[in-house]
Each structure stands twice: as C-alpha cells, then as structure tokens.
Amino acid sequence: MFDAFLQGFTLVFQWPTIGVIVLGVAIGAWLGAVPGLGGIIGLSILIPFTFEMDPVPAFALLLAMVSVTATSDTIASVLLGVPGTAASQATILDGHPLAMKGEASRAFGAAFTVSAFGGVFGAFILAVSIPLVLPIILAFNAPEIFMLGVLGLSMVGSLTGGSVLKGLAIGCFGVVLSTVGTGDTVPIPRFNLGTDYLIDSLPFLPVVLGIFAIPELMELALKDTSISRVPKDQAKGGGILRGIKDAWVHKWLAVRCAALGSYIGILPGLGAAIVDWLAYGHAVQSAKDRSRFGQGDIRGVIGPEAANNATQGGALIPAVAFGIPGGVGVAILLSALMIQGLRPGPEMLTKDAHVTFSMVWTIVVANLLVAGVLMFWSRQVARVAFLPGHLIVPGVLFFVFMGSWLGGASLGDWVSVIFFGILGYLMKRSGWSRPPLVLGLILGDIMENKFNIAWRVHDGWGWLDRPIVLIIIALIVLTIYLSARGIISTRRQGAIEQGEGRERNPLVSLMVTAPLLAFFVWAPIESAEWPRSIRQFPATFALPGLAFVLLIVISEMRAVRGAVIEHAGLGAAWREAREKALLKRGVMFFAYLIAMVLAMLVIGQKLALPIFMYLYLRRWGEYSRRLSGAYALAGYAVLVVFYEHTLHLFWFQALLPEWVIEVAPKGFPTWLF
Template identity: 50%
Template sequence: MFDAALSGLVSVVAWPAIGYLFLGVVIGLYFGAVPGLSGLVGMAILLPFTFSMEPVPALAFLLGMFAVTTTSDTIASVLLGIPGTAASQATILDGYPMAMKGEASRAFGAAFTVSAVGGLLGAVVLGLSIPIVKPLILSFTQAEFFMLGLLGLAMVGSLSGDSILRGLIAGLVGLGLSYVGYAENGAVPRYWLGTTYLLEGLPLIPVVLGLFALPEVIDLAIRNSSISRVPEDRMAGGMRRGIRDAWRNWWLVLRSTAIGAYVGMLPGLGGSIVDWVAYGHVVQSSRDKEGFGKGDVRGVIAPETANNAMKGGALIPTVAFGIPGSASMAILLGALMIQDMTPGPEMLTSKLDITFSLMWTLAIANVAGALLLMLLARQVARVTFLPGHLVVPAITLFVFMGAWLANANIGDWIALLVFGLVGYAMKHGGVPRPPMVLGLVIGPIMENALFITNSAHDGLSWLARPICLIIAVLIVLSIVFAIRRRRARRESGTRIVADLGRTDPTVSMVVVGMLLAVCVYGLVPTFAWPADVGGTPMITMIPAICLALLALWQGAREIRRLRAEGGEVFPVRGELPRAGQLYLWWIGVFALTVVSGQMVALPVFVALYLLVWGRYAWWIALLYAAAAWVFLYVMFDRIVAVLWYPSLLFH
C-alpha cells in the first residue's frame, strides 16, 4: 500500500505528467471562473487530446483541470453574485454580501484556503475509504435517495431566514418547477406549454442566473453604486483575515469536507446540490445565525469546502465500480478505458498506483490552484470598487452567455429573463429564493427515486430499511431543532434575514399571489393525468396553495397594520420605472440577437449602455464594446466553439 502510494506520487511529479497537471490547473481555473462553463465542458473539450497520451499524464491533465473549477468558481459568486459553476450557488448567499461590505478579498482568502483544504482532505478520504466503499455505496438504493431528498427539503427552514412560511411556499413552487417536462415515469409531458424546449425540464443555470444575478444587476444599474458599499480605502479585512477565518473555523471545514466527500460519493447527487447541503448545515448548526445572508464568512467557508471535497468522493464509485456519479465522471471513465484500465477491483489491487496517482493529482492541483488564485485575487477583487455603470455591461455579458451555454437555445434567454423578473420581485418581496432553487434541484431526484422505490418494493416495506430509518430520525430532529431555535430566538427578540433586500409588503403580496396562481395552474391538469404522472405534482400543489392563502391573509394584515401606523407599504415603487427601463434594454438585446446574433447584440448593448446610462465618453464605450467582442470571439467562439443563435442576418 505504502509502496503504491509512493510510486503513484513519483509518477505524478515526473515530467511530463506534472507539466500537464499544471496546464490542466490553469485551464480549469478559467473554466471555473467563467459562469456557464464548468468542469464538464472542460472535460469534454480536453478528452480527445488525451487519446494519444500515456496514462498518468492524461489523467493528471484531465483531473488537474477538473479539480480546480470549484476553486475559481468562487470569483464570480462573490464578486458578481453569479454562480461560477452549479457547485457554488450557495456561496452567493454570503459571498456577495461580503463583497458589498468591501470584504471580497477576505471572502477569497477564506474560500481559496478551504477549497485547497477541502480538496486535499477529499483526496485523503478517497484514499482512506477505499476498503469500506463497496458496502456503503451498495446500501444506498433509490429508497435511501428519496429519504435523502426529504432531508434536503427539511433544510428549507434554515434557508428561509425569518419568513419560514414564504420559504415553504417558494420551496414547494421550486418542486413544482422541477416537474416541467417529461414525467419521470411516463410518456406524458407536463407543463411544457407546447414548446420542445421545456420537454427536458427547466435548465438550472438560466433559472439560477435569473433569480440571483439579474436582480443585483438591476440594483447596480439603478443606484450606480459600486458592488462594495464602502470605499476602497476603508476596505474591511484583506486576504490574510480570510485565511485566518478559515483556520479559526477548522471544525466547520472538517464537517463540510465530510459532507462534500459523502455527497460526492453517492452517484447522481453531485455538484448542484452539495453546496446547498453544506450551507444548510452551517446555518442549522450555528448558534449565532444573525449574520447569515448578510456576509457571514462561515456561509462561504462551508459550501466552498464541500464543493472541492466532493471531487475526491465522486472519484470513488467511478474508479471502484465503473459507475460514474456525474457526466464529468462518465468522461473520466471514458479516459480510463482509453488508457486500457478497467475500473473495478483491479484498480484497488494491481493498478493501485494509478488510483493513488489520481489522489495525488487531486491533492496537488487543489493546492496549486488555490495558491495561483491567491496571487491574482487582490487585483480581481478591485472590481468591487468600480462604479456600477462600468460593471453592469460586463456582468450582463457573463449572465447572458452563462445562460446561453446551458442549451444554446433561445429558450435559455427566455427562462433567464422570466426568472429575472421573478427573482427581482422575490428579492424585494422578502420571499426567500434559495428554497426555490433547492426544490428545483431536489425535485427530479426525489420523484425519480420515489417512483422506482414504489415499483421495486412491495408497499411501504422500504421504510423499514435501516438507513431509511436513520435518515427519518435525522429529518425529525432537524425539524424539532429548527422549531426550538426559532422559539428561543423569538423570545430573545433577534431577527435574521437569509436573503438580501428589505421587504416590501406590497411586492410580497404580488409575489405570493403570483406563486398561488402558478400552483393553481399546476394543480388543474393533474386530475386528468394518470396517477403516477399527476400524483407528485398534486401533493406538491395542494399544500402550496393552502400556505399561499395563509401568507396572503397574513400579508393583508401586515399592510393594514402598517397603514394604521402610517408606515410605507410600497417603498420599491420609486425604483420600478428605472428597473422596467433596464429590462426593456435586455429585451432589446434579445430582439437584436434574433436579428443579428449575439456577437453584434451584446457589444452594441455594452456601448449603448455606457453612452446612455453611464454617460461615458464615446471612446470608452467603443473600447469597452470592442473588448467585449474580442472576448466573445476568443473565449466563446474559438475556445469553447459555442453554437451561436442562428440570426436572421448572419445565419
């Protein structure tokens, strides 16, 4: 064993493997930093280059790239409020508020440190858990997956801050959104509005970008404030402070590593969920919750540790059984096969040194990636101090391209813009957005698992499976604790806000009313569907409708009370015309794209925005637009070979 570990290390640090590893790291940092690109895209692009390489360099190249995408994805999440990859959605919740407080560098210091530690420990977990891996994975059947989904939903409470009622509604609507497209278990498409685009379901990334990123862009454009609300000279806490934060929270880092590694190990859960689980855990387990959602560094540490630790975990089923947990792992599996290695018991015996070389690659890449980013981060963090009007065009470009990369379909932009409106309204209405994303992510896993479980087991006998019982106990405990904590907090009079923005009671009423309408619309057709197609939507929509009615009644009371006290019931009203104007501009980008494609529409937006909204000189606008065009051409057309919209003019 020790010999194999050593020879694995020697083979990785030997030339050319180490060179490919570092090349992979640099490429991976890029793929993680650009929203919409991810380790998966990188894997698909790099795979053909490894065909003719030796095994260790080939795997070092791929895995070095793959390891660090979840390190650099923090950059966009913290600076711009856009998730760099699906695995850093939860990082936004506290990372972006940190940037607003002028603490972007601190967030980076903490995030990069824990990414390295998490990745390193994840690799160690990979090495240590090889003996116990088989019984562990074999004991998680679909029944256990369903129970895990329920456990995830029980976290809605901790992701909702003060408004648990509205959080529950948002979570249920999120579940409802996950039912769009072909039913898990039948040939019946649900809620597809007659468009092929929706047959495969709502894509996660455009929805998340709409819900979280567009509302922030609107606020930046309206107020022309820099992302950081404090000036650069009063910048609070640099990178060193972040690194110290990471070490001070070592126990949290260890727990998040365990969460990441084990979620990664279970096939099919993976990246888009691990950050939420870790974030839910840190909020649930902390005594002082007041800071979460307002820039608590622990809210960055937990998801950023977990999403790097996940990768070591994800390798386990891939290497040990040839069962890839995600599409990226499927590509890695392909790479292993190309190198003439059969995943399975052999990887733990005669090819153990290769398995160890994978572990070493992960470890080295994680540390190297984090160090490299720390060198760059101080400059990158400056973005937060630029005036809003200079940042808006670049963010718009990233958001629109990030959404476009989901399917390269104009539907991605429609989803983005629709959920941008929803997100803006939710933000100002105090309806928490994270539960909606959680519902959207967990919904398909749960429905699928429930359906298979129901047909593979007789009756409810599966509930008696030991792991199911353990998870059931965890669910009950987490709900009981949430209620007790809440009661204690109410008595002590503290309030927490898990989502940004002040609550506007009128907007809140509108949002809840809208969600109610969506649920009623969703409920109606379920009666006509067969039970295995309509059942899950039905049991989602009915409680959602009841809760929404309750929330409307509460909201009406609140407004009446505010009126009586002479308070303001519709504070956002003043901002709406400007927000609507920016939205019209974005619809203009959409329309111009239909006519002449993104390569024209996005640079034109950049130039016009700077001239009209920002009142910058024409040459700045032109230079910025030209840079945007070059960026689109080099990064998206040449490197990623993105499929552009087939416009009327340049088709």
C-alpha cells in the same frame, strides 16, 4: 498498497504530467470563475485534445481542470453573488455580503484555504476508506437517496431568512418546476407549454443565473454603486490573512464539512450540487450565535467551500473502482478515461492502484496549486469589488446570457433567464428567499426519480421501515427542530431588514404571490390526465404549495391594509412600495434586456450583445465612446474566439447571420456574424 501510493506520486511529478496539471489548473481556474461556465464545459473542450495523449497525462489534464473549478468558482459567488458553478451556490449567502462590506479579500482567504484543505482531505479520506465505499453505495438504495433528498429540502428552514411560509412555498415551487419535461418512467412531456425547449426539463443554468445574477447586477445598476458599499479606504479587517486565520479558528467546521462532502460525493445522483447546501445548513445549525448568517458570517463561506472540493475526490473513487460515477461531471470524465483505455473495476484498487493513486495525487496537487495561485492574485481580484458597478454590469450580463444559452442553445434560455431575473428581483425586494427555489429544483428531480423506483420496488410505502431510512427521518426531525428554534430565537432579537429574504414590501410581494397562486392551481389541473407515476410527484408538492401561498395571501392582505392605512390611501402606499423597490428603474433595466433579445432575433447574438454592452455603458454608466467601444469590442472578440471557435456553440438562427450564410461566397468568414 503503500508502494502504489508512492508510485502514483512519482507518476504525477513526471514530465509532461506535471506541466499538464499546471495547464489544467489554469483552464479550470478560469472556467470556474466565470459564471455559467464550469468543469463540464471544460471537459467538452479538452476531451478531443486528450485523444492524442498518453493515459496518465490525459487523466491528469482532465482531473486537474475539473477539481479546481470548485475553488475558483468562489470568486463569482463572493464578488457578484452569482454562483460560479453549481458547487458554490451556498457560498453566495454569506460570501457576497462580505464583499459588500468591503471584506472580499477576507472571504477569499478563508475560502481558498478551506478549499485546498477540503480537496486534499477529501482525496485522502477516500484513499483510506476505499473498503467502505462499495458497502456505502449499496446501502443507499432508492428509498435512502429519496430520504436524503427530503433531508436536503428540510434545510429550507435554515435558508428562509425572514419568512418560513414563503421559504416553504418557494421550495414547493422549485420542486414542481423540477418535474417540467419528460418523465423518467413514462416518456410524456409535462408542463412543457407545447414547446420543444421544455420537452426534456427546465434547464438549470438560466434559472440559477436569472434568479441570482440578474437581481445582484440590477442592484449595482439601479443604485449606481460598487460591489462594496463601503469605500476602499474605509473597509476594515478585510485582509487575506484574516481569512486564513478565520479558517484556522473554524478548523473543525472545515473538517466536518470536508468529511460530509467526500461521503456525500460517493452517493450517485446527489453529487456536488447539494453538498454545499448541506454544509451550509450544518454550519448554521452547529453555530451558537446565528444572527450573522446571511449577512456575512465567515462560517457560511467556510462550510460549503470545504465541502465542495472534498466532493471531487469522493465522486472519483467509486467511478474508477466500480464504474459508478457520482455526478454528471464525473460521468463525462469516466467516459473520457474509458476511451483512453481505463477499465473501471476492482483492478483499479489492486493491480492498477498506482493509476488510481496518481489521480488522487493529481487532485491534491491541483488543489494546492490553485489555492496558492488564487491567494496570490486575490488582492487584485478583490479590487473588482471597489470598481464602479456600471463597469461590471455589462460584462457579467454578457456571461450570464451566454452561460444561459449553454443550457439548451435555444431562445427559450434567454426568455427563461429574463423571466427568472424578473422573478428573482421581485423576490429579493419583498422578503422571498431565493435559495429554496434552487434547492427544490435540484432535489425535486432526484427525489421524483428515486421515489418512483422505491414505490415500484417495494410496492408502495413498504420501504419506510428500513434502518437507514429511519435514521434519516430522525435527522430530518432534528433539522426541522433546530431550524424552528433558530428562527424563533432570531425573531426574539427583533426584525433585521438585511440579508436574503428579509426585505419587507407587501405590495411588491403580492406580485410574486399572485402568479405563484395561479401556478399552484394550474399545475394539478394540467397534470390530472397523466399516468400516476408522473402525476403523483408534482401534484404532491403543488397542493401544500397552494396551502402555503393561501396563508401568505392572508398575512399579506393584512400587511397591505396596514400600509394603506399608514399612507392614507392605496395610491400613496403603492408609490412608497414602488420607490422602495426601485421599480421604475427596474422596469427600465428589463426593457433594455428585452430590447436586446428582440434585436438579437434580427441581427444575431454576436452583434446584439456587444451593441447592448456599448449602449449600457454610454447611457447608464455615461462612459466615453472610446471606453464603451473598446469594452464592446472585447465582448465581440470573446464571442468569436471563445464561444464560436472553442465551444462551437449553436447560435440563434437570426435573420442577418442566416442571410449572410445564404449569400456569402465560399470562403467568406461567415462566423463573423
């Protein structure tokens, strides 16, 4: 075994493999940093090129690219409050507040250090625990995975910021949303509003980008500020070195979270998407002083970042050794490796162990390399935080809209991103924590699937007495107890109107509560006729959701009455609420976005997006024609070169481009439109 370990090492450092790793790292670093792109898109770009390559460099290219996205995705999470990929959603909770305090460099220093550590540690922990991998996978059947989902959901308590009721209600909403589309057991489309767009599921990217990115960008646009609210010369203690020191101080947290990440990565179906939330929850619960979480506590960055890189190695070993991939990314990777001639099976741990170890080494090298490079650059990258917000908004919006489009290549994606953008904005402005929605959306899907299987296999609830299930139940009880204690102690310290889910504005909050109430009433009615296996789950979560919302309505009506009395009249109270939430300019912002989408229907995406960028810079940022024009042209170039010629996107079939294709002579570059 040790021979194979060394042989794998030499394989990796041979030419061209090492060169290919550098290339993979460069591509992966970029894809991870841009919101809406990520490893899976990278795989679809790179796989065709690997057909002509030898197996080891081919594996190395793909693996290096995929494994570093979980490091570079921190950049968007910290700077923009937008998850760079699904793996770094939890990082935004404390990473972005750090950037707002002018401490982006510090967050990067800590994140890149623990990412590199997590990646290396995760790879090795798996290399050592290979004999345990299969027993673990086989011990976690449908009931256990379902209960792990419940455990994940119980983390909602640590993510709710101010109001627990609101967190629970929005978590239920996320779970019900996860059931949109065709059920697994009976192929009948659910809640699809008669559209093809929702026939499979509500795509994940438009929801996440809409709910997180749009509100943060609006913040920059409406308040005319830079990401860092603190000017550069006043920002203190934000250096990279301080971040690296932070990582050292909290090394045991990083070790625990990396171990958590690599073992959760083994479990098929849970994968990278949930690991960062579990790690964040763990960071909060294991901390003595929790009052800083959500407002820039470095531990909130260290936990998830150590875990999400460790997951990559964790997901790989069961894929090559047993043909059981842990998540979508690994599944694509596996299918690409199989075309290359890889045979997943026990030989990968015996006869071909050197190939498996060359993969482990690739992950190690790629992780170290990317951390070094990003560390070196992070001073420059962190400067973005001090740029005027108006320069950032159109560029990021561009990637947000194009990233959403990758969800389903449908107009519905743009409708979704705006819809969830509006929802996210209202939620942010009125004390609704957003992470529970995403958590519900991710977990709901897996939980329903596993619940149905558990139900059929064990004829109902027969699985409740399984030992691992009982252990997880105990963990759930403990989690809820710890969160409850945390919330009570935070409350004693007095209300903080900062951080996720803490802003108070009852009148604006009603604009979230009312549609949510309608949704929870509609969902059970809509699902009444469906077969049990696809009705049970959404109905089970809609009913408590309804109860929570009703309780919220009661408490909010009381708060509204208080506000009306305080301002001597509803009109005055409303004016105050509107002012506080910047509603007027907010409406204007969305009017711009909607106008852009409407224009897109006529002139197509390749023209509508650059025109929007130009107009935004001229009207909101008051920049010169030259700068705005150059910015917009750059956007157009990215659309044509990257999205058209590299990704081969399906564009919206708008009137103008369709007409051009109709009338253009053969050989005319129709892709310009």
